[in-house]
Amino acid sequence: MANKPKKIKLKPTESGSQFYQSDKQRQARRDQSKKSATTGRYIETDLEKTINKAIEERMLEGKITPKKAGKFSAQYFIDMMDDTYSNKAKGGAVRAMKLGGAVMKGRGPKFKGQS
Numbered sequence: 607m608a609n610k611p612k613k614i615k616l617k618p619t620e621s622g623s624q625f626y627q628s629d630k631q632r633q634a635r636r637d638q639s640k641k642s643a644t645t646g647r648y649i650e651t652d653l654e655k656t657i658n659k660a661i662e663e664r665m666l667e668g669k670i671t672p673k674k675a676g677k678f679s680a681q682y683f684i685d686m687m688d689d690t691y692s693n694k695a696k697g698g699a700v701r702a703m704k705l706g707g708a709v710m711k712g713r714g715p716k717f718k719g720q721s
Contacts, residue, residue: 619685627689635690657682 616624627635634651642649650658658679665675 617689620688621681621685623681623685625685625689627686632690635686654683654686 614626616626619625631651631653634653638649638651661670661675661679664670665672670678
């Protein structure tokens with residue numbers, strides 16, 4: 607049998623799109639952010655350069671409007687940053703944090719304010 611490629615699991619984002627970013631890409635984004643902080647200007651990763659070039663080419667071909675191209679680029683940037691710097695809490699921990707309660711039953715402070 608031929609080797610099947612590993613399936614990539616996409617996850618929904620705040621903008622409603624499906625997104626995937628590998629650990630290597632996340633680390634590259636963090637490294638570029640550190641460089642950006644020292645130089646005072648934003649530095650793109652290779653992946654960002656490739657995606658932005660593809661968006662620009664589609665816009666210049668007339669397949670999408672400049673407004674849609676800008677919106678797509680901004681949404682991609684927001685999703686990428688959210689994925690890079692999000693906390694890694696899973697399942698019940700996220701639900702409990704959103705509700706203001708403790709992560710584990712019987713541990714941590716409970717939400718005592720008004721809801």
